[in-house]
Amino acid sequence: MKIVKISLLFIALASLSCKDNKEDKNTSEEKIIAETSKIEVQGHRGERGHSPENSIPGFLAAIDKGVDVVEMDVIMSKDGKVVVSHEPFMSSAYVLTPAGDTIPKQEEKDYNLFTMTYDSIKRFDIGSKGNTAFPEQRKLKTYKPLLGEVIDSIENYVKSNNLDPVHYNIEIKSDEAEYEKSQPKPAEFIKAVMQVLEEKGIVSKINIQSFDVNILEEMHQSYPDIILAYLVGSGEFDENMKKISFTPQIYSPYYKLLDQQKVAKIQQNGMKVIPWTVNEQADIDEVKKMKVDGIITDYPERAIE
Template sequence: MKIVKISLLLMALAILSCKENNKGKNAAEEKIPTETSKIEVQGHRGERGHSPENSIPGFIAAIDKGVDVVEMDVVMSKDGKVVVSHEPFMSSAYVLTPAGDTISKQQEKDYNLFTMTYDSIKKFDIGSKGNTAFPEQKRSKTYKPLLSEVIDSIENYIVSNNLDPVHYNIEIKSDPTEYEKSQPKPAEFVQFVMQVLEEKGIIPKINIQSFDVAILEEMHQAYPDVLLAYLVGSGEFEENMKKISFTPQIYSPYYKLLDQEKVTEIKQSGMKVIPWTVNEQADIDRVKTMKVDGIITDYPERAIE
């Protein structure tokens, strides 16, 4: 009888031990982070493939297509206004003068936005001419808006239409050879941009990106809580990272610089990978297989599933 009791006790302990082991295993499995399959889609300059770039109609169209992020560029006017524009001048590719005349390639840099007041800048038409690089782009008269106006327009549109919030990827267009020629120096430039973003209360929804490491260094020092993206157009990852004193949250290379090995290396360094500007369907599909974190594209509908 005593032997039977001991056997039953040993069986009970074995069952209890098995349950505890399975419980521990399940708990451990729950703690293992699973990589999300969601790839963030960013509308480049709105949706440049079909709408005038960096325009309010273009940003709204991108939102209607379901982008997660609207990507845009900012420059400065003579009177200290933050203007949404890719170039610090009136591009001959898509801009018409207030009189409706075309601008030649030789003339375009004479229209330096940093030497023009915003009232003058707003009179130029950035949508009626279209852009030969984007034959499907809708032609409509529009203008270079202020950053503050873009934010108000987007936020009001989202509320009015009961849409999900979007984030903002704002590129500070900066070139060290252009300091005090077509732009302020980095510290001043950053202050102008951040003043607008703080006044609009959208800091949790933004990241700042730039090719100019000096802009990123200034942002890192003055606004350490803001997400930063390091834009690169050439070079190896290791060499590019030697040019910056800290590790940004995002590494944003030209998509042709990437392969699976490089994506893995960048992620292991603690950064997200968001390539630009990925437009052809085959290229979009290819970078998706690399498990990038986001895609910046002129054709967001091609990347959205």
């Protein structure tokens, strides 16, 4: 009887051990799946839904929310400075003059940043007015910063708060029709941007994106090791790829151009798929189901799990 009891006890312990091992294995497998299927979240212009766009306070707020990447835009000033701004002019939607006045829509392009020195640009207020398209955006007085200043602010903030490193998605705002009107030509523009990034020592943390194929072609030739993202706002994948001579690492379309089959096809062509700008919760959930590699959003908290 004693032998039978000992045998039964041994079997029970062995069973528990197998169960624990199986659970540990399952937990480990689930962890691996979660890590490999993680969708990169990029804070669009910082976190435009709640903070002034392309501002240092907005970038730091996005980092506090846990973004993997801060997305921003750059233009050039008259004195050759790389300025973080979406438009190459003072947008009437959210910018106030140094005197605190609004800018009429019909006059906004008269404030061409390419014809203004950075000292003049910095005097305009990009946060106090708010933005009616983003009613939850907090209002605070701030300005269009230099790219180098943004990098210093982010790197110092991450280090002082013992946070995980963040990466940078930098869009070179470029339009062939605007060469030497509101921007320099691609080679000069790229050289200025890359000089800042190399001086700040963050080249390993960046990718460059643009709608302008000429920018991407010049980047590919002059800086072949830089990760590039091909931004598109319309058209089918095959047609868009005929416009470029190489395969960038990232294809970044307007999210409504995608479905699960299209995402799979792009990925089969060796490119990551990172759509823009996905803001509504239902749309965020939908593109996640498509198995995209990342999401660019004005509301990063909606995409971060």
